[in-house]
Amino acid sequence: MTExxxxxxxxxxxxxxxxxxxxLWDALxxxxxxxQYWCETWQDSTWxxxxxxxxxxxxxxxxxxxxxxxxDKPRKLVLKWRNEFRPELKAEGYSYCTYELEPEGDMVKLTxxxxxxxxxxxxxxxxxxxxxxxxxxxKSLLETGEPLEATTKWPKRHSKD
Amino acid sequence: MSKPAFVYVTYxxxxxxxxxxxxxxGEMTRQYWDHFNVSDWKVGSRWEHQRCDxxxxxxxxxxxxxxPPNRLVLTWAFPNEIExxxxxxxxxxxxxxxxxxxxxxxVIHDELEAGSKMExxxxxxWPIVLSGLKTLLETGTALPMFPKxx
Numbered sequence: 001m002t003e004x005x006x007x008x009x010x011x012x013x014x015x016x017x018x019x020x021x022x023x024l025w026d027a028l029x030x031x032x033x034x035x036q037y038w039c040e041t042w043q044d045s046t047w048x049x050x051x052x053x054x055x056x057x058x059x060x061x062x063x064x065x066x067x068x069x070x071x072d073k074p075r076k077l078v079l080k081w082r083n084e085f086r087p088e089l090k091a092e093g094y095s096y097c098t099y100e101l102e103p104e105g106d107m108v109k110l111t112x113x114x115x116x117x118x119x120x121x122x123x124x125x126x127x128x129x130x131x132x133x134x135x136x137x138x139k140s141l142l143e144t145g146e147p148l149e150a151t152t153k154w155p156k157r158h159s160k161d
Numbered sequence: 162m163s164k165p166a167f168v169y170v171t172y173x174x175x176x177x178x179x180x181x182x183x184x185x186x187g188e189m190t191r192q193y194w195d196h197f198n199v200s201d202w203k204v205g206s207r208w209e210h211q212r213c214d215x216x217x218x219x220x221x222x223x224x225x226x227x228x229p230p231n232r233l234v235l236t237w238a239f240p241n242e243i244e245x246x247x248x249x250x251x252x253x254x255x256x257x258x259x260x261x262x263x264x265x266x267x268v269i270h271d272e273l274e275a276g277s278k279m280e281x282x283x284x285x286x287w288p289i290v291l292s293g294l295k296t297l298l299e300t301g302t303a304l305p306m307f308p309k310x311x
Contacts, residue, residue: 132170140174
């Protein structure tokens with residue numbers, strides 16, 4: 001990461017999930033999983049280094065856009081990531097989101113680091129409250145077969161109209 | 162300069178009462194925390210975090226606030242450092258009902274000594290413990306046990 005990132009703002013979250021790195025990787029990236037726990041969104045990418053990446057809202061709008069910076073399946077994924085549907089967040093520009101998946105026995109330690117070169121970032125404030133329920137729901141889906149109800153639908157407060 | 166704080170939020174398909182029990186009931190904590198939390202839970206009373214096998218006290222403190230099932234506040238220190246105010250940190254558990262059938266559990270660990278062994282330990286430890294608590298409440302069985310505490 002560039003030095004400007006370290007002078008900005010960041011959010012980090014670690015969660016342990018009873019699953020395999022391969023299943024967790026699929027759950028983080030494939031539409032049939034993300035639509036269940038990630039508010040009905042899906043990600044559009046060929047998942048190659050430098051390829052484009054978009055997170056899509058069910059109504060057809062783009063939630064976030066960017067590119068695949070680094071991909072080492074199923075251990076590490078780094079995405080360049082900019083919000084597209086909230087002007088004050090889009091204005092802050094691109095962030096970097098790093099997923100690290102480390103097997104620990106029958107569990108996987110997932111660490112999500114989200115960073116941006118903007119101090120006191122509104123984007124980081126937003127993702128700081130977004131990641132815990134999403135990752136909690138992902139854990140519930142992988143461990144119990146059911147996501148948490150609260151993250152199964154795109155929120156009404158962010159609907160088109 | 163303010164002292165660092167560690168904050169961890171997790172969402173659990175459960176009820177506040179069950180989450181409260183999971184934090185204090187020895188039959189639960191034994192499974193995911195490998196420790197008992199021992200106290201009479203009255204404000205001002207001593208609290209101890211004891212290893213299940215040896216009853217060795219790894220952490221101790223006092224009960225600052227106890228409002229079941231929503232809020233518990235404890236002081237927190239290694240037993241041999243408990244008289245040193247600079248080494249005593251502060252843990253708040255907030256257990257809130259969230260939407261349908263869910264609980265938002267927020268753990269705020271503050272008043273930490275920057276760069277200390279305690280700060281490093283809890284930063285690594287809370288996600289492990291709270292992931293284990295969630296798995297136990299949601300699946301009925303504990304996560305495959307973690308590396309034992311040193």
